[in-house]
Amino acid sequence: MKTLIYNATILTMDKAGTVLKGGWILTEGDIIKELGSSDGKKPEGVEAEEYIDARGGIMLPGFVNTHCHVSMVPFRTMGDDCPDRLRKFLFPLELQSMNRELVYLGALYGIGEMLLSGTTTFLDMYYFEDEVANACLETGIRGYLGETIIGQKTCDSPEKEYGGFEYQKKFLEDFRGNDRIIPIIAPHGTTTLSPEKLSEAHDLAVRYDTIYTLHACEMDYEMSHFREMGQTPIEFLDSIGALSGHTLAAHCIHATESDLSLMKERGSRIAHCIASNTKAGKGIAPMKDADICGVPFGLGTDGPSSGNTLSMFDQMRLMPNAQKTKYHDRSLFSAERVVRAATSGGAEALGAEHFGSLEPGKKADLQIVETESVNMFPAYNPYSALVYSANASNVDLVMADGKILVRDGVLTALDLPKIKADLLHAMKPFMAAAEEYRDII
Ligand SMILES: [Zn+2]
Incomplete structure (x- = not known):
């Protein structure tokens, strides 16, 4: 199946930062075949089965x-203002009430939200991760998925600690070689597993040549724990051999300049989650320093x-605002640099070269952001329009792996109201259990 989309301002996000005004793109199957400019008109001599007029919208890679x-x-919205909520109610409630069905339906619903906001690839770590994989297979999104490995009982390994290990080993084998499901290793954090288990998990990432992702330099108690040991969390990871080209550290709010140099030296990357970091009052990660050091980073929504x-537009807006404020420098992080972090930078953080930019031979993962709505006029600079003016509601079309999953701002293959109704029904016992925490949530 060949699809030709024309009449778009195409931000290719290739290394040279090529922009095609009045541009067109031809996809065949799941691959981008060709791009060009034709004054917004249908290009002559380019044949396809389907022709789509982008109506002057901005085309960019999927987030x-x-x-x-x-x-x-x-x-979502439970105890948003409650300090230390992870230990106060999130962990206990997860252990008590999270189950296979909720994971699956929650994933379907959340993937719907991600597709509607232009995301075509996401990295996920949670429990019953094979259900997240099932939801990815059903919806058409690309997932880098890891079962959470943690040193405590969990909802899917209630009998013993570190049940996630066995789970993950099976998951690795089950989805090995899948084109859209990439199994990764996801130990929870630097203090929630023993050093031995953190290191063992890293060995697994090396053996399967995949990503090793964990929460790092995020929590105050994590920082004081390592301070007492005379180390930073990053130095600790390095000391146990878990800082490498496989490592993708989420948050890194409190990373020092020497941590960042060490990460650069080891080939490690960062998942920067500005909305989550600042909502919790944890701090603003030193992304200017990370950029100067040359540590690759992408943006992350964190969980709902x-x-x-789950909109990357929110991350793109907050990220430069916070960095400019932190360093008192308006010139930091141009809108183009921010869009790069949300697209090709994210792909680089995942160690992927086959998506993240619009170039012949790459995966047909793209989106069109319309410029007709009230908030999108004028749009002198398309990057600025995306970062500072746009929101998820401006996403008009999303193609993931060559398939159109959002058209005219509507999901083509998912019945979101039905998923929501099923999810609400499945949430009843969860909501009843949450009553126990009524005072703090
Ligand atoms: Zn997280």
Whole structure:
């Protein structure tokens, strides 16, 4: 199937930053075949089965969300202002009430939200991760998925600690070689597993040549724990051999300049989650320093209970605002640099070269953001329009892996009201269990 989309301002996000005004793109199957400019008209001599007029919209690669726990939809808006809520109610309620069905339906719902906001690839770590994989297979999105490995009982390994290990090993084998499901290793964090288990998990990432992602330099108690040991969390990871080209550290709010140099040296990357970091009052990660050091980074929404929306537009807006404020420098992080972080930068953070930019031979993962709505006029600079003016409601079309999954701002293959109704029904016991925490949530 060949599809030709024309009459768009195409931000290719290739290395040279090529922009095609009045541009067109031809996709065949799941691959981009050709791009060009034709004054917004249908190009002569380019044949396709389907022709789509982008009506002067902005075309860019699909967003790459580098850190998420998509199935946490049932927790959204619960205890948003409660300090230390992870230990006060999130962990206990997860253990008590999270189950296979909620993970699956939460993932379907959250993936619907991601597709509607232009995301075509996301990284996820949670429980019953094979259900997230099933939701990815059904919806057409690309997922880098890891079962959470943590040193405590969990909802899917209630009998013993570190059940996630066995789960993950099976998951790795089950989805090995799948084109759209990439199994990764996801130990929870620097203090929630023993050093031995963190290191063992890293060995697994090396053996399967995949990503090793965990929460790092995020929590105050994490920082004081390592301070007492005379180390930073990054130095600790390095000391156990878990800082490498496989490592994608989420948050890194408190990373020092020497941590960042070490990460650069080891080839590690960062998933920057500004909405989640600032909603919790944890701090603003030193992304200017990371950029100067040359540590690749992408943006992440975090879970729907941490950053609340799964829209990368929110991340793109907050990220430069926070960096400019932190460093008192308006010139930091141009809108183009921010769009790069949300697209090709995210792909680089995942170690992927086959998507993240619009170039012949790459995966047909793209989106069109319309410029007709009230908030999108004028749009002198398309990058600025995306970062500072646009929101998820401006996403008009999304193609993931060559398939159109959003058209005219509507999901083509998912019945979101039905998914929502099923999810709400499945949430009843969860909501009843949450009553126990009524005072703090
Ligand atoms: Zn997280």
